[in-house]
Amino acid sequence: MDSFGAECAGEVVAVGSEVTGFHIGDTVMAMAHGSFSQYVTVDATYVVIKPENLSFEEAASIPANFLTAYYALHHVAKIQAGDRVLIHAAAGGTGMAAVQIAQQAGAEVFATASPPKWEALRQMGVKHIMNSRTVEFADQVMAITQGLGVNIVLNSLTSGEFISKGLSVVSSGGRFVEISKRGVWDSSQVAAVRPDVSYFVVDLVKESIEQPGLINSMLQGLKEKFGNGLLQPPPIKVFPIEEVIDAFRYMQQAKHIGKIVVSQTQLADGTTQKPLSFRSGASYLITGGMGGLGLLVANWMVSKGAKHLVLLGRRSPDDAITKKITELEMAGASVVVEKADVSDLESMTRVLHKIEQSNIPLAGVIHSAGMLSDGVLQNQSWSSFEQVMAPKVQGAWHLHQLTQNQPLDFFVLFSSAASVLGSPGQGNHSAANGFLDGLAHYRRGMGLSGLSIHWGAVAQVGEAAERGADMRASKQGMGVISPTQVLESLELLMSGEDVEVGVIPLEWSAWQERLAQWPFLADWQETIQTTSETSKSEFLLKLEATEPNERRSLLVAHVRRQLALVLGIKNPESIALATGFFDLGMDSLSSVELRNKLQSSLDCSLPSSLAFDYPTVEKLVDYLVKDLLAEKEEVPDESEQLIEIDDIAKRLAEQLGAN
Numbered sequence: 001m002d003s004f005g006a007e008c009a010g011e012v013v014a015v016g017s018e019v020t021g022f023h024i025g026d027t028v029m030a031m032a033h034g035s036f037s038q039y040v041t042v043d044a045t046y047v048v049i050k051p052e053n054l055s056f057e058e059a060a061s062i063p064a065n066f067l068t069a070y071y072a073l074h075h076v077a078k079i080q081a082g083d084r085v086l087i088h089a090a091a092g093g094t095g096m097a098a099v100q101i102a103q104q105a106g107a108e109v110f111a112t113a114s115p116p117k118w119e120a121l122r123q124m125g126v127k128h129i130m131n132s133r134t135v136e137f138a139d140q141v142m143a144i145t146q147g148l149g150v151n152i153v154l155n156s157l158t159s160g161e162f163i164s165k166g167l168s169v170v171s172s173g174g175r176f177v178e179i180s181k182r183g184v185w186d187s188s189q190v191a192a193v194r195p196d197v198s199y200f201v202v203d204l205v206k207e208s209i210e211q212p213g214l215i216n217s218m219l220q221g222l223k224e225k226f227g228n229g230l231l232q233p234p235p236i237k238v239f240p241i242e243e244v245i246d247a248f249r250y251m252q253q254a255k256h257i258g259k260i261v262v263s264q265t266q267l268a269d270g271t272t273q274k275p276l277s278f279r280s281g282a283s284y285l286i287t288g289g290m291g292g293l294g295l296l297v298a299n300w301m302v303s304k305g306a307k308h309l310v311l312l313g314r315r316s317p318d319d320a321i322t323k324k325i326t327e328l329e330m331a332g333a334s335v336v337v338e339k340a341d342v343s344d345l346e347s348m349t350r351v352l353h354k355i356e357q358s359n360i361p362l363a364g365v366i367h368s369a370g371m372l373s374d375g376v377l378q379n380q381s382w383s384s385f386e387q388v389m390a391p392k393v394q395g396a397w398h399l400h401q402l403t404q405n406q407p408l409d410f411f412v413l414f415s416s417a418a419s420v421l422g423s424p425g426q427g428n429h430s431a432a433n434g435f436l437d438g439l440a441h442y443r444r445g446m447g448l449s450g451l452s453i454h455w456g457a458v459a460q461v462g463e464a465a466e467r468g469a470d471m472r473a474s475k476q477g478m479g480v481i482s483p484t485q486v487l488e489s490l491e492l493l494m495s496g497e498d499v500e501v502g503v504i505p506l507e508w509s510a511w512q513e514r515l516a517q518w519p520f521l522a523d524w525q526e527t528i529q530t531t532s533e534t535s536k537s538e539f540l541l542k543l544e545a546t547e548p549n550e551r552r553s554l555l556v557a558h559v560r561r562q563l564a565l566v567l568g569i570k571n572p573e574s575i576a577l578a579t580g581f582f583d584l585g586m587d588s589l590s591s592v593e594l595r596n597k598l599q600s601s602l603d604c605s606l607p608s609s610l611a612f613d614y615p616t617v618e619k620l621v622d623y624l625v626k627d628l629l630a631e632k633e634e635v636p637d638e639s640e641q642l643i644e645i646d647d648i649a650k651r652l653a654e655q656l657g658a659n
Helices: 056-060 063-076 093-104 115-123 137-144 162-168 187-193 204-210 212-227 241-252 292-303 319-330 345-357 382-403 427-445 462-466 469-475 483-494 508-515 519-531 538-544 548-567 588-602 617-628 638-658
Strands: 007-011 027-031 047-049 084-087 108-113 128-131 150-155 170-178 198-201 236-240 259-263 283-287 308-313 334-339 362-367 410-416 451-455 500-503
Touching: 007 056, 027 056, 027 063, 027 212, 047 212, 056 236, 056 259, 063 093, 063 150, 063 170, 063 204, 063 212, 084 093, 093 108, 108 115, 108 137, 115 128, 128 137, 137 162, 150 162, 162 170, 162 187, 187 198, 204 212, 236 241, 241 259, 283 292, 283 345, 283 382, 292 308, 292 319, 292 483, 308 345, 319 334, 345 362, 345 382, 362 382, 382 410, 382 427, 410 427, 410 483, 427 451, 427 500, 451 483, 483 500, 538 548, 538 588, 548 588, 548 617
Parallel strands: 084 108, 084 150, 108 128, 150 170, 170 198, 236 259, 283 308, 283 362, 308 334, 362 410, 410 451, 451 500
Antiparallel strands: 007 027, 027 047
């Protein structure tokens, strides 16, 4: 069904690097080929934010019909106040759109439709209504106008004598606008009958290709008119996607008024989502329950019926957290705060025993506890590893051991994208979350509940957000997940049967650039390169086309831009050529990121110690001009790369010590 559908409404799940004005999670309506699919990729030109006062089904009924009508009447027919306009098939989607647009322009509307649909047109304020099943409309129009005819005909009826009769009612100098696709006359046929009439055939698909800016402008204008109530969506008949055949049959009967809309009600795997609710007579344990994610989930669970929550954390709640807990209690929940370390077996045994003694049985566990201690591997100590591993590994294992004999509805482990895709400087975090993934499978193998979710960077909440992980993720080709998307995804996954799932918004064009930098994904990158032509970066092509004596200034600007992206500096030009990178705030992780960006854009191999060897823009550009642009170095073997990586921490320590 990918070839069906030309318009849709939905939620943005990914945004290209050059797209502005849209964000993941935005609700939109769009012109999009193949929109019967669950996902479509579409040029942002043909997308606008959905007016809040419209449902998705109403919004999906708008783009094609209203764009066609607006373009035909305003841009082609040049409609003016006082014009008389004949609109054929006026009770259909485009017809009803045209009626509203003509009325707003101050025109007098003449309409045809089958008699059962006349009442709908009367309710729209149309006074002159005729039968679309016969050609008697022509005599009726001439009688009503006392022989003057109409200034504009918007035609969609092409069988038999409909075109000739339609032309007969156009006044001299009038406009006949054809929007049908079949049985259309050419201009010579029209000229032979009515040389005094301007004739136009509208093809919105063609116009969208040739004039994308105009289409976007009209879409934006329509969005505003629907948002402020000047235009109304047509009546809609909604069919779920499972009944799409019935929808086509219904359309063939031509009995509908307005628009037929197919709604995507099924999930990606073809199953129907079960409504999720929590038992009011059960307890639910959330580790990390006083963190950003923990409180977000707690609030959601209460909204879904949970009445007894146990929030576990290592510290006592501060005033802000206490306020949020009070809000949960005001919403009808009983909240028990347990100060305990999830990695300590004795403490967790006490907590679980306390829940058991409350006579409110434990029905579910959400393990969201975790800590971060980032750094390149050579700079990590066992203490920093243990700090990250303990809440994830020991904590999850204690929860498993202490609850494995209880009939839990769910046992959800909050893992990370790091354990499935890797993350520079987060070897400890990746390993710890990898254990959670394995534990979920282990529990399922025992016949117990178990779900591990690889969360990408979450905006606004959690320790990762506080550390700026969402900003770093965005620069690396990974989008961020909004709190709303976290909860929607959590409900979807807890209602299903999956064991391990990643919720990771990726911008594939930017992400692919990183694959060659990771041995972990080397096989994947090789596969991609064998199925598509490798091409030089836009900057490298520009550089090679530049005269040798002008390349340095081009490189200076490029290095400044990449450095600004890595360090979050708004104005690249503000970076002095002789200022040290580490004086600007660079660390070992951002030094690797700068090297990766330059390596990708220059299509060459660069040492991991690049920022240490050439720690200013001036020195780095000198190196690139002298040693690389004349003849690119060969890729070093794996042993050389490992030596470089191990050397980074040492070089950073020396650099910081010198400062």
